[in-house]
Amino acid sequence: MTASKPGRSRFSGWLAELRTSAAGAQLPASAVEVMGLAALLLAAVGNSRLWALPPAVLALSLLAWTWRGGSVSAGTSIVARILLLACAYLLGAVHGSLDPALAVGVALAALAVLSESLLAAVSDAVYPVSANLPGSGSRPDRSLNTNRVALVNGAAVLVALVCAFTNLFGVIALAVATAALGLALFTGLQALTRVRARRSSETKLHAALTAYEPVFLVHWNAPAGTAYQIAMWLPYLERLGKKFFVLVRSETNFNEVVGLTKAPVVMRLGLNQLDDVIAPSLRAAFYVNTATMNNHVARYTNLAHIQLNHGDSDKVPSHNPVFRIYDKNFVAGQAAIDRFAANGVSMPAEMFTIVGRPQVENVAVATGPIASIANPRVLYAPTWAGFYADSNYSSLLVGCDIIKALVARGCSVVFRPHPYSQRSAELARECERIRTLLADDRRANGRPHVFGAEAEVAMTVADCFNASDAMVSDVSSVVADYLYSEKPFVMVAVSVPAAQFPEAFPLARAGYVIDAYGGRLQGLDAALDDLLGSDPLATTRHELKKYYLGDIPADRYAQHFLDEASRYL
Incomplete structure (x- = not known):
């Protein structure tokens, strides 16, 4: 394979982050503010209206940058727009x-622009309190669009510049500015009304x-984008047959959960708001990850605090x-318990x-050897x-080479990357790149590859397992879950060399290992020969299945969780 250039990779990553970060967004805004001030001074002392062109062009550039993706943020580049309005005023006064x-x-447009910061602050105070909870009031209307205000204000600034440059149609600038200020005031009144509604819900x-x-x-x-963490547990928590609610700490999480359950969903932002819930x-309180904010609820000693986690694997976070x-800590099998001790983390057995x-x-579960399948x-x-370097296990950088090797052996592929x-x-x-490769091969050779929305949205993880032979x-964590099927699997060693991989990640004892340490792909053909051929680890997988996923009868597998959870309710 061709190794990627580390320097270029790091630079590309930095540039991508810069473009999407708040700091990155402020760079062009700051440039407009400085250059707008320069143009303002030149407009005051110059002898030509051509000095109005630089700020106008920069204003358009700022809007193009800010509105990338079809959105504009209220409160962005207020200073720049005020400078441009001052430039418009001086053009009319001096020339x-x-x-x-x-x-x-110009004055009304400036008031509209200055109102954005206050409007954004009031809008931030409009947030949902609950959904699906009887007696708490209706879910607040979130149709406020403060970004629309910024868009109209930007238009008012540009119209004022054009009118000043042409020395004509000042009434048009007045009309647009009046509309912009009116929209800002109307949106502010809406926000205040909804803040009152939110406070009323909180009192109830x-x-x-x-x-x-x-x-x-x-x-x-x-x-x-991490709703899968809670989505995997909600159906089983609902099967407990007890009343419960989901407590979230951000509006994004609130909106995600409301779409997943009919149970009440409550949002509380700060630590001081939790007593009410x-x-x-x-x-009892259940948790599906180890978020820092879990501490806010874990301090209530009258509750039993039960960690479910959102998967079992040999990763450092586990x-x-x-x-x-x-x-x-509800764990899948004995392997999860032994993992703590093996890594020097002392945990009493009763936990x-x-x-x-x-x-x-x-x-x-597999019904026969994979060697009997003609085109697996x-x-x-x-x-x-x-999130951190010590938990980077992704094989995606060598994924294309793996897919090419599978296709060359006549395999069809289900591609489901982590969200x-x-x-x-x-x-x-x-x-x-992988999706493109699979699409091209499907067109050329008719192989029934599954990828994109079909594999990542329409199908569950279990569906993908059942649709595959290896x-x-x-x-x-998908590896431990896949172990339940007893079908063969390959693990790609990224963080350590293949020789050290089974020691660092014991589940690899049940799988075939491809070495991708240092970005160099080795052992691919040998691993695929075993995976798709003689499969010498079939017995090992059967034995480790109980170790990783519990020695639980298949006909009561999910019921065992329900029985254990019910003991605390």
């Missing part, structure tokens, strides 16, 4: 008789929850000492309960790069 309509229009919240009598809550706080009937803060992975209850279908399910792969420009690019992955 001709100032049109009173233009002067008033504790009484509504007390009357609802929930037995447990589920606390979830996570970055946008601890209803007297509550007995033996984080933070698991000690929970009364119980663990083996419950299996109920999410695999519908995963089909292989699932490629790579993980993402992780977080899109957070990295580099990994997102590799995902797109799997290629890396250090990921």
Whole structure:
């Protein structure tokens, strides 16, 4: 394979982050402010209206930058736009008789622009309190569009510049500025009304929850796009048959969860807002990740705090000492318990309960050897790069070479990358390369590859498992889940050489290993020969299945979790 150039890769990543960061967005804004001031001074002392062209061009550039993706943020580059309005005023005053309509229009446009910061602050105070909770009031209308205000204000600035440059039609600038200020005032009144509605809901919240009598809550706080963490558990928590609600800490998470359950969803932002949600009937709190904000709820000692996590793997986060803060850690099998001890994290045995992975209850078990399948279908399910360097296990940078090798052997492919792969420009690019490769091969050779929305949205992880005869992955919880099927799998060693891989990640004892350490792909053909041929690890997989996923009868696999959870309710 051709190794990527580290320097170029780092630069591309930095540039991508800069373009999407708040700091990056401020660079062009600051440039407009400085250059706008220069143009303003030149307009005051110059002898030509041509000095109005630089600020006008820069204003258009700023709008193009800010509106990338079809949105504009209220409160962005206020100073720049005020400078441009001052430039418009001076153009009219210095280079001709100032049109009173233009002067008033500039003043109104400036008021509209200055109102954005206050409007944004009031709008931030409009947020949902609850959904699906009887007696708490209706969910607040979130149709406020402060960005529309910024868009209209930007138009008012540009119209004022054009009118000043031409020394004509000042009344048009006045009309547009009046409309912009009117829209800002109307949006502000809407925001104030909805803030009052939000406060009214908050005053009813504790009484509504007390009357609802929930037995447990589920606390979830996570970055946008990670709803899979809680989505995998909600169906089983609902099967407990007890009243519960989901407590989230951001509006993004609120909107994601509301689309997943009919149970009440409550949003509380700060630590000081949580007392209102601890209803007297509550007995337990469940968690599906180790978010720092979990501490805010774990301090309530009258509740049993149970960590479910969102998958079991040999990754570093799976033996984080933070698991000690929970009364119980529900784990899939003995492997999860031993993992803590093997990595020097002392945890009393009574802190663990083996419950299996109920999410695999519908995963089909292999019925025969893979060698008997003429054209096997292989699932490629790579993980993402992780938040930190020590948890970067993604094989996506060598993914194309793996896919090419599978296709060359007559395999069809199901491609389902981790959702977080899109957070990295580099990994997102590799995902797109693989999708293109599979699309081209499907057109050319008719192989029934599955990828894109079909594999990542329409199908569940279990569906992908059942649609495959073997799997290629890396250090990921999907490997342990796939073990339930007893089908063969390959793991790609990225963080350590293949020789050290089974020691660092014990689940690799049940799989065939491809060495991708240092970006160099080795052992690919040998691993695929074993995966698709004699499969010498079939017996090992059967033995490790109980170790990783619990020795639980198949006909009561999910029920075992429900029974254990019910003990705390």
